[in-house]
Amino acid sequence: MAAPHPIVQYTSQASWAMVEDKFSPFAKETLAKLITFYEEEILPARRLSHAQIPDDPVKRWQTVIPVIEELKVKAKKQGLWNLFLSKAHYPEHGVPLTNLEYAVMAELLGRGGHMAPQVVNCSAPDTGNMEVLARYGTPEQQKKWLVPLLNGEIRSAFAMTERYVASSDATNIRTSIRREGDEIVINGHKWWISGAGDPRTKLHIVMGKSDPGNKNTHQQQSVVLVPSNTPGVNIIRPMKVMGYDDAPEGHCEIIYDNVRVPLSNLVLGWGRGFEIIQGRLGPGRIHHCMRSIGAASAALDAMLLRVTDPAKKTFGKHLYEHGSVVQDIAKSRADIEGARLLVLSAALQIDNYQAKGALKEIGIAKFVVPSMALEVVDRAMQAFGAEGLCQDQELASTWAGLRTLRIADGPDAVHLQQVGQRELKRVPELLKRKAELVKRENALFAKAGIKSHL
Numbered sequence: 001m002a003a004p005h006p007i008v009q010y011t012s013q014a015s016w017a018m019v020e021d022k023f024s025p026f027a028k029e030t031l032a033k034l035i036t037f038y039e040e041e042i043l044p045a046r047r048l049s050h051a052q053i054p055d056d057p058v059k060r061w062q063t064v065i066p067v068i069e070e071l072k073v074k075a076k077k078q079g080l081w082n083l084f085l086s087k088a089h090y091p092e093h094g095v096p097l098t099n100l101e102y103a104v105m106a107e108l109l110g111r112g113g114h115m116a117p118q119v120v121n122c123s124a125p126d127t128g129n130m131e132v133l134a135r136y137g138t139p140e141q142q143k144k145w146l147v148p149l150l151n152g153e154i155r156s157a158f159a160m161t162e163r164y165v166a167s168s169d170a171t172n173i174r175t176s177i178r179r180e181g182d183e184i185v186i187n188g189h190k191w192w193i194s195g196a197g198d199p200r201t202k203l204h205i206v207m208g209k210s211d212p213g214n215k216n217t218h219q220q221q222s223v224v225l226v227p228s229n230t231p232g233v234n235i236i237r238p239m240k241v242m243g244y245d246d247a248p249e250g251h252c253e254i255i256y257d258n259v260r261v262p263l264s265n266l267v268l269g270w271g272r273g274f275e276i277i278q279g280r281l282g283p284g285r286i287h288h289c290m291r292s293i294g295a296a297s298a299a300l301d302a303m304l305l306r307v308t309d310p311a312k313k314t315f316g317k318h319l320y321e322h323g324s325v326v327q328d329i330a331k332s333r334a335d336i337e338g339a340r341l342l343v344l345s346a347a348l349q350i351d352n353y354q355a356k357g358a359l360k361e362i363g364i365a366k367f368v369v370p371s372m373a374l375e376v377v378d379r380a381m382q383a384f385g386a387e388g389l390c391q392d393q394e395l396a397s398t399w400a401g402l403r404t405l406r407i408a409d410g411p412d413a414v415h416l417q418q419v420g421q422r423e424l425k426r427v428p429e430l431l432k433r434k435a436e437l438v439k440r441e442n443a444l445f446a447k448a449g450i451k452s453h454l
Contacts (some may be wrong), residue, residue, distance in 0.1 A: 006035045010108055010297065014259050015340050019100060022348070024268060027101040034080055034105055034120070041071055042112050042119055049115045053247060060247040061197050061238070071119040082130075082150055084122045084287060089354065090134040094140075099283060103290045103347040107340070110294025113394065114246070114401075117291065121152045125194045128284040129156040130207050132223070136248050136268040136276055141225060145203050156203040157196040157228070159254060160277065163189050168411045170277065171217040175208030175256065177224055183267060184224055186232075186259040192408075197238050197250030202228050206256065207273050214271065222274030225265040232259035242400035283355055285362050285409050288368040292405060293336060296373035300332045302395065303380035319383060328379040339365075339372045360422055363415040370405040371412070377402060384409045 005028065008016050023031070045067045052067060054060045074080055083102050087094035097105075109116040117123035126149055133146035148154045165172040175188025188208055195201050203225060210222035226233065234257055238250035268276055306312060307319035307329075319325055346365045349358035379401045381388035388395045406412050445452055 005032070007104060007108070009342065010035070010111065010294075011104065012337055015337065015344070016104075017158040018341070019097060019104065019344060022098070023101055023104075024096065025100070026096055029099070030079070030083070030097065031105060032081075033078055034108060037075060037078060037080055038108055038116065039111060041074060042116050045071060046112065060245075061250070062199055063248045064199060065115075065248070068118055068370035072121065075120045076152065079210045080120045081152075082121050084127045084283075085130060085134065085150075086188065086351075088351070090131070093130075093134045093146065099286065099350045100344060101232050101348040102284060103344055106287050106290035107294040107297070110291030111298040113295075113398070114249075121150070122287075124284060124287070125158040126156050127287060128260050128280045129158055129203070131283065132205060132276060132280050134268065135279055136266070136272075140264065141267070145225060148202070155195055155198050155200040156205065157193050157201050157252075158280075159190045159196070159204050159206040159226075161190060161192045163191045163253065167416050170207070170221070170274065173207060173209055173221060175206065177206070177208035177210040179210075179221050179263065180260075180266040182263050183260045184254045184263055186224060186226065186261070188255070188256045189254075191253040192239055192251045192252050192320055193254050195249050196228075196235055196254055204228055204233065204254075205267070207277060210273075211271055213282070219271040223267040223273045223276045224261060225267060226256070226259060226261055226288075228258050231263060232257040233425075241404050242396075244397055244400050245335045250376075279355065283350060286343060286347050286350065287411065288405055289339075289365045292369050292373040292402055293340050293343065295402060296336050296339075296376040299373075299377040299395060299398060300329070300336065301382040302393070303332070303383045304329065306380075309401050328383070332376040332379055335372045335376060339369045342368060360419060363419045363422075366410065367406075367412040367415045367419075370402050373402045374399060374406075421426055 003012065005016060005020070049065050050068050052065045053063055082093075082095055083097055083105055085094040086099055086102070087096045088098060106117075106122070109120065109122060112119075114123070130146060130149050133142055133149070137146055143156075149156060160170065161167040162173055162175060165174055167173065175186065175190065178185050186206060186208060188206075190206075193204070196204065204227075205223060205454070206226050207221055207223050209220050211220045212218045234255045236253040236255060237247045238247065238252050241251065307325050310318065312319060314322065319428075320329070342361075343365045346358055347362035349361045352358075355362065378394055379393045381399065384393055384395065387393055390396065441452070
């Protein structure tokens, strides 16, 4: 019998058995290399990467973390780079990995917090922005912005969410995008713009309203490329998530004050904003979900070590010998396994039918997985006691990041509504099938000469 693939130690034998035959030899080799790189390079450097962010409130926003930059060079040399960008969908710039193959890799990266995806150039919001440029960008736009992003030379931000409006409905967006001669003029107030605080961020991809009078509310918006150093781009402040500022990337409040860029910076065309963001968000939501499963798995591992630590005995017993700890462990394992299969299924659907053909699967994963991961991390925090709530463990910051995902890229309520409405559309077919069944049942009763008891 062949030795199991090393990924089994980070997932389950059952999950791997279901997808192994869908992995190309290249994908299996890449996955094995990624595991080795994760264990030998990323994990030992995680604490150092945190320590290299200054506490100084100004300097922490001017910092390029040295160890991450060093590891990026190593990862690139090993070909562990831009793994998220599927060659099947982006032939010119992608790598020969499917979304399913990358999903397994994204789970592993999720165990490494914010650092691990950066090291292999697979971190948000750059991943989605690269997909926008690869799919919709002109050759000129790709040369100027996509190539440096693919090379990891710069970072980027995606500016859609706005202050003072309910941005879960993107038709509410008020930022003005208008043409003035050969220029595009942008005025608006955005916030929660991930990545905007990073000193390496050189590009903002901005969505705004270019045709407010259009009767089709989904054709009122456009997307424009805005260099971060353009006059009028004013970063007001970083937003904090449960007290965490996520420096040096951050989630910033930005005012675009009479920002002017060339007409050539328009993406795809006027009124194509919704088309662009739908193409951008689908795969990205799955990436978030797989990383969330990785984060949950890492939390469960930490919990197991804590509850079996003889130095942490209480009342003469290991923690796992008290109360419902064992049940919490079992529930966490079951929750992780179920969520993983759900996301792998969604990734496979994207490979087969692209994001548009996998909206149901993506939507379900988006509201199921973050909530699952939050439950698992919460159980781990409880096992750690007060230590689980403070900076001495990563659990609290992990919990804060996962809680954000229940709102980011579409709140749970939106996805629940969409999935529920899709289910309701099945009613006419169900009624038709029920009528056919009743007809056959009545025929059988008539033939038998008896009446139904139901």
